[in-house]
Amino acid sequence: MEESIEQWMEDLLKLDTAGDKMTEKQTKILQSAIALFAEKGYSASSTSEIAQRAGVAEGTIFRHYKTKKDLLLAIVAPAMTKLIAPFVLRGFNKVLDTEYESYDQLIRSMIENRIEFLKKHKSILKILVQEIPFHPELQASFQRDVLAKVLERLSKLVAKFQAQGKLIELPTTTIVRLTVSTIIGYVLVRSFYGERPDADWDDDREREETIAFIMRGLGIS
Template sequence: MLRENDEQLEPWMRELLAQEDGAPRMTEKQSRIIAAAVELFAEKGYSGSSTSEIAQRAGVAEGTIFRHYKTKKDLLFSIVTPAMVRIMAPFVLREFGDVLKTEYASYEQFLRAMIENRIAFLNKNRRLFKIIVQEFPFQPDLQEQFKKYVLSHVIERLKLVIDKFKADGLLIDLPSTTVIRLSVSAVMGYVLARTFIQDQSEWDDEAEREATIAFIMRGLTP
């Protein structure tokens, strides 16, 4: 049975279940429902998970879910929305902050630090990442939440880094937002592949990372 002090819970789940920001504390059954839903949504996707499965894994009656959440979609949003608004954004900015504040001799060094930082973050919060990636294309409300609470803050800080490298003549003269888009697109392609690829025996992570960095640098170096 899932418990809110389960050592297997990811860091973001511990914060969500703790409700330490003044929000009403979850009941034990609510905590089990949320934890079970996170596991199933990550394993099978939102569409592939039923409320009966969630109830069974949480050790509660299915009707208990609907006493707390009107629909399965409400349950999804009760997980993902606060994770992005109250947890994901601080996590991204808090754990990414050192990377953005450090002085780098080249954009290549910055890319390496950024990739290593985000991989470490995703390894600790894999379920959250899977749920967001799986549902993001199909949930416009989630897209708006992500843009408002996460993307806008990260881009604002990234632009400061990019502007410095451009001023030093280390990057071609493209709009900073374009440099960010090109860089992030390539990095996320690498991250998504290493996260979801089925046959890890054919995946050479170091070679793929180096190829990604080389690809970006060839396109952005003056």
């Protein structure tokens, strides 16, 4: 791979595969698959391209992984359960354990936290965004290992702000869903479009407008 390996990738390559350490060829296959899946998407990447980039015969891939989908799951499933979920929760815990005077302060901290996360884990998150909608196994893993735990923590904070009269009386899950979906939309567009040299993007303005949009809909006027 031409680029330096992201930290999550280094950690993934250290994990056992079915109880066995990865071979050098298996490591190269995973590195190449990660790069191609992130660049072109799973469907557009062929095993022959992965093999060529890894410097191995195509048959070597199928000795380790029966299908291309097995190769995708070998990348995403361990990353989701052992790397991404703990990192997401650890990062969110730093945010959610802080005391905030208002809900907009929490939103701002969440946005800044997720931007830093995405900078460090751009390739795997790009694969997740591209592939989760098309693979039920990944959807179930994401919902169980990431989404459910994050929503539980956020719901408690929302309930606290509602008790203080700082948020409107909607179901906490509704407020969390509206907040998280708006934040994710901003962070993803910022990361995959706003950072382009030719992009017409004022990040300070976009961030503040995103926060104001959420608060206009959910705050107490």
